[in-house]
Amino acid sequence: MTAWMIVKALIYILLAPLIGGMLSGLDRVVSARMQGRQGPPVFQPFYDVNKLLHKQTTVVNSIQVLFVTVYLIFTIFTGTLFFAGGDMLLVFFALSMSEVMLVLAAFSTNGPYSIMGAQRELLQMMCYEPMTLLVAIGFYYANGSFMVDDLIRTQVPAIVQIPGFFIGFVFILIIKLRKSPFDLSTSHHMHQEMVKGLTTDLSGSNLALVEIAEWYDVVLMLGIVGMFFITANPISRIWAIISCAVVFFLCTLIDNLFPRVKYKTMLIVTWSVILVFAGTNLLILNVLK
């Protein structure tokens, strides 16, 4: 662990919520424009979180707060690990652990909507967990290392070797960012059959913590998207940023285009996409090696 790693980690911890909040604000503005309306200001998510932090917090039980806190801390930890150049597999293991904490927070409330959201969130995790692990393996196949630090020093961008993984990952990104066809666990629009799912019984600062954790998460996810394009060449970073922007826009577009699907459809579709694209890619790589 060098000083530079710590600096990178600190930069992530400080900047990620800003970028994540801005992105989620942009998402709302772009969605609004797609629907032919003006939409909220870009800084709206910050206003929201600020408000939530100043509101009273109601809890259903005392351990709920604990779970949410652990969730936030581990999400930040995960991102820090990634941006400091840590082990990709460890990043994803830590990520699934932090998600489990959020699910437990919802389970602990014993509210019907929370528990329904929690169950669905678990199912979503089951859908995307294979892909996240496969992404790490894909990078390993392409560049022979699990360490992010080594991966960004390659000569050829990873996308050349693992395009299938990229497609699979963008696909599960829709789930991860809680976008429409797969926003089973927390509906992000208007009140719906499961209210707010996972976060129904969170309020005030607890909800704010969850929002902040999601900002960190968005930045981490886009960081992984960028990884597909980054090489030792500094110019590649611009490509990475452009690709992140395109992927993020794509997710917003899909969000506005599709209605929510049933859980079975989600499971079948995601697993087949992963198997077809990432699996085939993996097979081809294995044959070529």
Added chain:
Amino acid sequence: MNISKSPWVLHYDGSSCNGCDIEVLATMTPLYDVERFGIINTGNPKHADVLLLTGGINAQTAPVVRQLYNMMPDPKVVVACGICACDGGIFKECYNILGGADKVVPVDVYVPGCAVRPEALIEGVVKAVGILEEKRKKLKESMKAGYCTVDYSKIAIHMTADDYDPSTQYDAVLTEEALRQQAEEKIKATAKPAPKPVNAAAPKAAMASAAPAAQPKAADNNVKGENG
């Protein structure tokens, strides 16, 4: 500045003819686009700052409104949308209508109209946000003074005068201890049918310890309920 930029609303239909509901929903459509002001229809009292009530309150919806109101974290405001929510409107004399929303929860903004116009509604919410800001300051002060909330009232399960029995009311604001106590009472009661007055004393005692500041206001609300 804190709250005025993101008032999240919760819409509940007391017993409206749906005219006002449609207008409320119309306000959320792209035409009026209230998201410009950061307004989101959350559908969840725990996330909401503003409670939009439409229609008069009847015996069945009264406890629900009370519960929703109690679940909202402070600071919070209530906007009565449409004339029925203001004072019962055309249904005022109906046998089952208790009256306007203010019979069960303290209303901060009355927006009349039959049905209420989206423009009026938006203005009402904007006014409500102003009140929200004031309430937030008060909350801050009361937090400094050591209370964690401004006021609480009990959740009524049955709101007509005949049905009204304080012992069957649940307190929204319970400490773990109070909950345990209440549950103990309940279990005792199911084990052997005890005389009622004994049961009635317990939740009151529990509540007194939980929120001393709440007592006068709660009583006030109960009286209103009985009058209706």
Added chain:
Amino acid sequence: MAIPNVVNFLILFPFVLAALIFIQKEATPLRSIVIILGGFTIMIAAVYVAVNVLMSGDTSQYMYLTETHIPDKFVIAGEIFLMCLVCFLSIKYKKIYAILLSLVGTIPVLWMDLSGRVVEGNTHFRIDTFAAVMYLIVGIVGILICIYASGYMKDYHHHHTDVQDRSNYFLALMFVFLGAMFGLISSDNLGWIYFFWEITSVCSFLMIGYTRTQEAVDNSFRALWMNLLGGCGFAAGLMYCNIALGISNLSQVTDVNGTITVIVPVTLFAFAALTKSAQFPFSRWLLGAMVAPTPSSALLHSATMVKIGVYMLIRLSPVMEGTLTGVMITVIGGFTFFVASLLAITVSDGKKVLAYSTISNLGLITACAGTGTTEGVWAAVMLVLFHAVSKSLLFQTVGDIENCMHSRDIEDMHGLIIKLPRLAFIMIIGICGMFMAPFGMLVSKWAALKSFVDSGSVWLVLFLVFGSGSTLFYWAKWLGKICTVIHQSFELEDITPRSEMVSMLPLTTMIIVMCFAFPWMSAHMIQPILDEAFHTNIPDVIGGSDVIIMMIMVAMIFAIPIGSRFLSIGKNSKMTMSYVAGVNAGDDRHYIDSFGKERALYMSNWYMEDFFGEKKLLWPCIWISTVLVLVMLIVVVGGAI
């Protein structure tokens, strides 16, 4: 004390102890004292041997017994006795097929023994690092289970008055089992291994049939025939080794520098190991074993029985690298891991979930061993260690919960953290140990993934990643059920006897300690195994900086809850009820319906039976895996002959 003497003691003393327990019919304090004293003596002896072996530089110690006449006679007599016992019980319960398998397995071996065709002059015992690690598992986890059983059986007969109290017989069997385990892991002579192998098969059969209900009898015979089939495979391998290849020792079979082509016996032994470790298509015996009292499940599924199978596979691992057998074993293991984890989603019986999870994890170990790479073996041994501890703890906890709540259904564990906080916390640690990030199982899974990628087994990588998705699902939903806080509910009476806590608390501590100790374990317990098996030194499987990060994570996991107690996080929060559309009746578990009446409200977990259900998935998977096993046997064995 010389190590060989202690090892002899370890093998023989459990049998003596079993006899002592057997003669005490009543559950007297004396019997408990005998079990506890005897058990701890065995544990101390096992730890003594293990520590000595691990600390000494010379890790592989072979022993040649000059006077093997008497032990050999014992072995032959024992084999005949086991055969007669199986025949007698098969006739009694009219399950004739078991006799056939028993005869097929035993008679040729007896013939070979008696006709003097056995290759003589080789060592009988081998005490090396791997044996030492296994001593630790059997000696600590196995003994703790036995101590747990002494208290548990009393409660069990308290609740199940319809079952005849034969707890002396049951407890005696458990010690016989442990003795056989010690014998098996110490032996190097294939004939002796076979003898101990058969003892464990028959013992497990007797334990599963303990209640003598029709279901128990059926399940016990299923376990018997599957294990005897495996025994036949072992016997065939043993005879091939002795007669065709002229070798009689396991260490000769697994010698990577050896000149003899050993693929046929290796395949046969691997086949036997598949049946023992309940891989598909032989997994059904393990599920059936759930009818037995909990200690036997804990013993069979965590520390001993199923571990023999994977023990054998790990021993064979070096010679399986790159062979068809290795590939098939890996595929069967990976397939089992994936399918069993899907099936675990669909069941709500706590013990059944544990059983499927056991099968699934054993699949992973099998797959790791089958790759034959150093990393694979590293991961496999780690998995064996962590699995033994976590799983035995979970079985014991489920057993206690069943004694307290009269149900072991996961749905009934709703709000366990309020009802039985002590057991719930133990269970949470156990479950976290099985799948959560910084805990042990995950470390091994990580290494497994690396070894699969390095060995280029694409299918395994896919099985593993999809399998981990479903593993996460079934554990997390169980964890959720336990963590649900239900108001207005009370602690149930925790009737867990102290003797059971004596067993559970050390196991819980071990899970936590092992999280911190795994780098040390890797260096001092697993590296030597790899050195012995592959004669190569391998670099650290998990790098230094990662270990530090893992340590930080583990520390965080424990620091945050403690910190939040002191830092008044959430102290200013107001308590409310959960949101039930505004009609919460006040306790989160009832709502007011449209008639003003209170109605119960309950959210059950997701089981998706119509999707992955046992009815849909189990048989096709058994057929697929049967085909895989047959292909392996026919191509490898048939091809060689």
